[in-house]
Amino acid sequence: MSNNKKTTIKDIASVLNISPAAVSKALHDDSRISDKTKEAVKKVAKDLNYQPNHLASALRKGKSNLVGVIVPRTNSNFFSSVIQNIEEELNKKGYNIIITQSNESYKKECSNIDTLLFTQVDGIIASMANETVDLEYYEKIKSKGIPLILFDRGENDLNVDYIGINDYDSSQLIVDHLVQQGCKRIAHIGGYKHTRIFNNRIRGYIDALKKHKLPLEEALLIESSLTTEDGRDKMTQLLALKNKPDAVYIAGDYAALGALQVLNELGIKIPEEIALVGFGNEPFTAMVTPTITSINQHSAKIGKLAAKTFLEHVKKTVVKQQLNKIILDAELIVRDSSNRGV
Amino acid sequence: MSNNKKTTIKDIASVLNISPAAVSKALHDDSRISDKTKEAVKKVAKDLNYQPNHLASALRKGKSNLVGVIVPRTNSNFFSSVIQNIEEELNKKGYNIIITQSNESYKKECSNIDTLLFTQVDGIIASMANETVDLEYYEKIKSKGIPLILFDRGENDLNVDYIGINDYDSSQLIVDHLVQQGCKRIAHIGGYKHTRIFNNRIRGYIDALKKHKLPLEEALLIESSLTTEDGRDKMTQLLALKNKPDAVYIAGDYAALGALQVLNELGIKIPEEIALVGFGNEPFTAMVTPTITSINQHSAKIGKLAAKTFLEHVKKTVVKQQLNKIILDAELIVRDSSNRGV
DNA sequence: TATATTTGCTTAAACGTTTAAGCAAATATA
DNA sequence: TATATTTGCTTAAACGTTTAAGCAAATATA
Numbered sequence: 001m002s003n004n005k006k007t008t009i010k011d012i013a014s015v016l017n018i019s020p021a022a023v024s025k026a027l028h029d030d031s032r033i034s035d036k037t038k039e040a041v042k043k044v045a046k047d048l049n050y051q052p053n054h055l056a057s058a059l060r061k062g063k064s065n066l067v068g069v070i071v072p073r074t075n076s077n078f079f080s081s082v083i084q085n086i087e088e089e090l091n092k093k094g095y096n097i098i099i100t101q102s103n104e105s106y107k108k109e110c111s112n113i114d115t116l117l118f119t120q121v122d123g124i125i126a127s128m129a130n131e132t133v134d135l136e137y138y139e140k141i142k143s144k145g146i147p148l149i150l151f152d153r154g155e156n157d158l159n160v161d162y163i164g165i166n167d168y169d170s171s172q173l174i175v176d177h178l179v180q181q182g183c184k185r186i187a188h189i190g191g192y193k194h195t196r197i198f199n200n201r202i203r204g205y206i207d208a209l210k211k212h213k214l215p216l217e218e219a220l221l222i223e224s225s226l227t228t229e230d231g232r233d234k235m236t237q238l239l240a241l242k243n244k245p246d247a248v249y250i251a252g253d254y255a256a257l258g259a260l261q262v263l264n265e266l267g268i269k270i271p272e273e274i275a276l277v278g279f280g281n282e283p284f285t286a287m288v289t290p291t292i293t294s295i296n297q298h299s300a301k302i303g304k305l306a307a308k309t310f311l312e313h314v315k316k317t318v319v320k321q322q323l324n325k326i327i328l329d330a331e332l333i334v335r336d337s338s339n340r341g342v
Numbered sequence: 343m344s345n346n347k348k349t350t351i352k353d354i355a356s357v358l359n360i361s362p363a364a365v366s367k368a369l370h371d372d373s374r375i376s377d378k379t380k381e382a383v384k385k386v387a388k389d390l391n392y393q394p395n396h397l398a399s400a401l402r403k404g405k406s407n408l409v410g411v412i413v414p415r416t417n418s419n420f421f422s423s424v425i426q427n428i429e430e431e432l433n434k435k436g437y438n439i440i441i442t443q444s445n446e447s448y449k450k451e452c453s454n455i456d457t458l459l460f461t462q463v464d465g466i467i468a469s470m471a472n473e474t475v476d477l478e479y480y481e482k483i484k485s486k487g488i489p490l491i492l493f494d495r496g497e498n499d500l501n502v503d504y505i506g507i508n509d510y511d512s513s514q515l516i517v518d519h520l521v522q523q524g525c526k527r528i529a530h531i532g533g534y535k536h537t538r539i540f541n542n543r544i545r546g547y548i549d550a551l552k553k554h555k556l557p558l559e560e561a562l563l564i565e566s567s568l569t570t571e572d573g574r575d576k577m578t579q580l581l582a583l584k585n586k587p588d589a590v591y592i593a594g595d596y597a598a599l600g601a602l603q604v605l606n607e608l609g610i611k612i613p614e615e616i617a618l619v620g621f622g623n624e625p626f627t628a629m630v631t632p633t634i635t636s637i638n639q640h641s642a643k644i645g646k647l648a649a650k651t652f653l654e655h656v657k658k659t660v661v662k663q664q665l666n667k668i669i670l671d672a673e674l675i676v677r678d679s680s681n682r683g684v
Numbered sequence: 685t686a687t688a689t690t691t692g693c694t695t696a697a698a699c700g701t702t703t704a705a706g707c708a709a710a711t712a713t714a
Numbered sequence: 715t716a717t718a719t720t721t722g723c724t725t726a727a728a729c730g731t732t733t734a735a736g737c738a739a740a741t742a743t744a
Contacts, residue, residue: 006486008730019694024732032692054460055406056730059397059699066461074425074441080417084443096457099416099441101426115438118396119408144348257629264631287599289606289631350700361724366702374722398700401729 007048015044027052058120067097067310068116070126072104072153076254077282078299079127082151085303086125093311095122106131113137123147123310128154130225133194147313151306152297153197161313161324163305167197170295170330171204172211174249174277177293177332179212181340183247183275187220189234189259190251201251201279220245224255231258239266247275247338253282256292260337264289276337290336298328349390357386369394400462409652410458411441412451412468414495418596419624420641421469424493427645428467435653437464448473455479465489465652470496472567475536489655493648494639495539503655503666505647509539512637512672513546514553516591516619519635519674521554523682525589525617529562531576531601532593543593543621562587566597573600581608589617589680595624598634602679606631618679632678640670 009027013020018037026033026041044050058064067090071079087097098119102109109129116124117140124141127150135158141148142160154162171188178186188205191198202221209216219241224230231250235258238245250256256278263270270276270290278285278294285292309324351369355362360379368375368383386392400406409432413421429439440461444451451471458466459482466483469492477500483490484502496504513530520528530547533540544563551558561583566572573592577600580587592598598620605612612618612632620627620636627634651666 006730009732010730020730021695021732022693024730025693028732032690034692037692051459053401053462053730055397055401055462056699057732059395059401059701060730060732062699064397073422074416075419075422077417080415080422083416084445087443091457096440096442096461098438100438101429103426115433117393119438120395120397261629284626284629287603287626287630348700351702352700362700363702363725364723366700367723370702374720376722379722395700398729399702401731402700402702404729 006053007045007050008053009050011048012041012044012050015048016040063122064120065095066119066121067095068112068119068121068124068126069097069099070102070109070112070116070124071099072127072129073101074099076280078152078280078297081299082127082303082306085300086307089304089307090310102129104129104131106134110137113141117141117144117146121146122314123149125149125151125306125310127152128195130192130195147310149306149309149313151302153195159323161309163302163309163326163328164197165295165297165302165328165330167200167330168204168207170279170332171201171249172208173330173332174295175205175208175212177334178247178249178275178277178338179214181247181271181275181338181342184214185217185220185243185245186214186247186249187222187238187245188249188251189222189224189226189231189238189255191226192223198251205249224251226250226252226255228254228258228261231255232262233258235259235262239268245274247271247277249277251279253278253280253285253292253294256294257284257288260288260290260292271336271338271340275340278337281333285333285335293335293338294333296331296333298331301328348395349387349392350395351392353390354383354386354392357390358382405464406462407437408461408463409437409439410454410461410463410466410468411439412444412454412458412466413441414446414469414471415443416441418622420494420622420639423641424469424645424648427642428649431646431649432652444471446471446473448476452479455483459483459486459488463488464656465491467491467493467648467652469494470537472534472537489652491648491651491655493644495537501665503651505644505651505668505670506539507637507639507644507670507672509542509672510546510549512621512674513543513591514550515672515674516637517547517550517554519676520589520591520617520619520680521556523589523613523617523680523684526556527559527562527585527587528556528589528591529564529580529587530591530593531564531566531568531573531580531597533566533568535565540593547591566593568592568594568597570596570600570603573597574604575600577601577604581610587616589613589619591619593621595620595622595627595634595636598636599626599630602630602632602634613678613680613682617682620679623675627675627677635677635680636675638673638675640673643670 009020009023013023023041026038069083074080083099090097100112102112106129109132123146138158149161151163190202193199206216222234224234250259260276268274278292281294281296285294305326351362351365355365365383368380411425416422425441432439442454444454448471451474465488480500491503493505517528532544535541548558564576566576592601602618610616620634623636623638627636647668
């Protein structure tokens with residue numbers, strides 16, 4: 001019973017005295033195989049506990065039915081939700097995914113790409129590390145003719161498919177809301193300017209200030225790595241100003257958490273003295289005290305759309321790279337940290 | 343330049359006018375190939391941008407260098423940290439991992455196993471879904487002779503390698519701590535009894551009460567799915583008792599969060615009126631107000647040990663399944679939710 | 685009834701790699 | 715100098731599957 005050797009198509013063929021080719025076709029319901037043979041083949045396959053060898057069929061067919069996913073980390077609700085939705089959509093069509101993490105490191109990202117290409121993935125869905133500026137490795141994917149879809153952190157210059165939210169509008173929503181709450185000196189702890197999404201958030205912030213005829217103060221616009229630790233540091237930096245802000249918009253929830261901790265520790269009242277807004281709608285924004293106002297990034301939608309975009313690619317045999325940029329509307333979730341009851 | 347067809351070993355061979363076999367050996371630094379040839383092969387490989395075809399070599403060698411990982415979800419710090427550490431250890435040895443999520447569903451878990459077997463993984467590292475009771479599918483892995491390593495949620499009856507923490511002792515640590523803080527009526531919102539780790543926590547709780555000569559009250563021992571929502575429900579249930587508890591030990595941090603929310607909403611003082619202890623040391627336990635006392639599950643260590651256990655398996659050619667059960671010591675992290683300053 | 689088409693298979697080759705077996709030339713040993 | 719060993723390759727087959735090409739038998743069409 002516990003025959004150690006794995007059953008192959010040949011084993012089934014020899015039991016039934018037909019050719020391996022006929023077995024392969026029967027298993028795939030080829031129209032040129034009789035129902036009688038199909039039934040017999042399937043019965044024997046089941047009896048012998050046959051499991052198709054994916055490596056062999058992938059090699060022969062020239063496609064692996066694997067899709068690579070690269071994210072900065074899985075330990076964030078946004079990314080894990082995107083991944084889950086990519087997986088669901090692709091599983092339906094017989095694809096499996098290989099998840100890799102860059103840990104925000106460019107070097108790790110490159111090695112991830114090598115790994116995925118080596119594994120012969122049929123496509124790559126990725127969100128870039130903070131560090132990534134050089135796009136040579138991504139060009140490598142493109143030059144191999146493998147579909148590449150970026151989400152969240154993409155690089156427009158690469159000329160590939162992209163799915164993300166409207167970062168510029170998000171900033172506008174946030175500033176509009178803070179102004180409406182009576183804030184006059186709104187600071188922005190933003191991400192790295194060279195990353196497009198953070199750059200868009202900064203532009204949105206600047207333009208929104210202009211719209212509301214508020215002056216743009218250099219000291220109130222700070223670049224950050226957006227970790228919790230850096231959020232603490234940059235908040236401390238803002239509090240050291242002679243002329244403190246009355247609101248802080250932070251381009252990431254983890255950094256917003258750090259800022260919140262500093263304010264709580266110093267007994268500064270949120271939102272009365274300083275209002276706080278984060279970005280990403282991580283679950284903990286609704287857990288902490290006070291709860292943090294944030295932007296919903298539509299992770300589920302982004303995941304599904306990324307998967308669908310990939311499937312579109314493989315459907316067309318022609319590799320005509322029709323660009324597909326999808327920008328979703330942002331949504332502001334107002335919570336206690338910015339709600340003055342106005 | 344942008345030659346679409348991928349470079350193979352044959353291409354390199356024909357450039358140098360040697361056999362493909364020689365190229366293969368040269369690329370693997372076979373001692374029977376001259377240094378001159380090796381250099382030439384490597385140069386041409388680089389020039390032609392040769393990438394080895396993993397599918398072909400895996401098929402020929404009978405191993406894929408892929409390891410499957412099954413977790414209930416990636417969206418939890420514990421699991422994502424375990425995964426990251428498995429990946430690090432295995433990458434060093436040339437293995438890549440395929441991550442799949444069961445979403446706590448037995449059905450999804452079975453389909454994950456099928457997927458991984460289909461992909462010809464060389465081993466599987468898994469933590470079981472809450473629902474899983476039937477172990478037929480896991481037997482399937484064992485019967486194929488593929489190494490199986492379980493962590494956190496394992497099933498002793500399966501007779502496979504397992505890495506986890508000492509759940510029984512954890513409960514003892516918690517009850518000791520709460521008694522020391524002056525608590526007399528300690529409730530336990532536990533996980534499903536049929537899952538061994540939760541069963542062990544329940545046993546530890548019961549025995550610790552005995553040790554401290556505290557009576558075991560049926561109403562204070564509740565079974566839960568341990569989601570945030572269920573944590574809210576079960577806490578509400580406890581508060582409806584005529585004789586309320588003065589401490590609640592909850593077998594999962596997410597459920598502990600739900601309980602904390604209920605207590606905060608009702609203005610019940612933590613830890614003065616009711617002390618609270620969670621399990622898992624999720625990062626948010628240090629973010630919420632008050633911060634939640636919890637048990638550190640040593641996720642990094644568990645990940646590394648799981649990977650190492652797998653590597654041990656593939657090292658020995660003999661499939662002698664020597665059982666390897668590693669139980670790590672638990673560690674209690676005391677925070678505000680249970681610290682009465684005693 | 686004679687020819688054309690369809691059905692249901694088989695044969696053979698291929699995907700790209702690795703490896704056992706073998707062989708000539710170069711070098712070492714007696 | 716004659717034999718043994720080592721070096722550096724080649725040849726051929728294999729991993730398990732899929733698929734193009736082909737062919738005989740069965741069925742459809744004229």
